[in-house]
Amino acid sequence: MLDTVALVALALLVAAVVASVVPGLPSGLLALAGVYVEYLYGDGMALWLLASFTVVGLLALVVDLFGGAIAGRARGTSNRTTLLAAAAGLVLLFVLGPIGVLLGMFGTVFLLELRRDDRDHEQSLENALWATAGMLASGVAVFLLVASMLAGYAVFVLWLG
Template identity: 45%
Template sequence: MVDAVTLVSIALLVGGVVGTLLPLVPGSLLSLSGVYLYWWQSGFAEPGTVALVVLTVLGLVTLFAEFFAGSLAARVGGASWTTTTVAGGVAVVLLLVTGPVGLLVGLFGTVFVLEYYRRGDAAHSTRSALFATVGTLASTAIQALLTATILLAFVVTVFAF
């Protein structure tokens, strides 16, 4: 029989995968919460030390992707740190007001305008804006894959037959 804490742990892990696809839901933190809740409930026995370390590292990489992948992609595309910081703030505000489409449009537009103002080069501005926008979308995909990996690895490790 499966106890309530185990069910809550698995629900948190599933919520982590779903949360990576929803704006403002911290999928990686939900996944790590599920892992650590189960670990605590098992008397710190399951998952084992190696599995716990691997799952924790995956969760931290997911958290890093959540917060920094879009900014790093913008930097790779040539945007300045100031541009990425301002664009991130604008994107969050627009996300709250208009949803995910507003986030993407606002991110692209902000990076384009600020980089054009900074350098006066439309091609550079477009490239930076595309990198930032695609990086944000790729970040979501990476987060979904990593949290799904955490869920699968957890289930295999804890419920191995």
């Protein structure tokens, strides 16, 4: 039987997995909250396990926040363009849902890169595709990271602990 602390921790970890597929929700922070609830109020999670979960949770947070920007930057997209694209995607999330994030990212990068003096249509399109693909890839990576935290919690804390 699960106690209240384990249920809260498990609920936060499950919420983190769900949040990982919704743009703009801090899934890494939710997962870390679940782990720390267990560590602070539970039956004594080992310190090595807490450290492992913390590293994975922080990695998920960094990938979530900067994955798309890193991919766009790797193709030569400016920091300004990347930030504006992220803001446009966030605004369009509330208008068009998840497809709005993709359209906002792609359209903003394409249009702003097209306005740059040294960019042609083909290069602007390529940068927009790379930034959008990077955002999608970072979403997959975040999902896998927080899902691994949930699986690790289930195995090492609930089952073996």
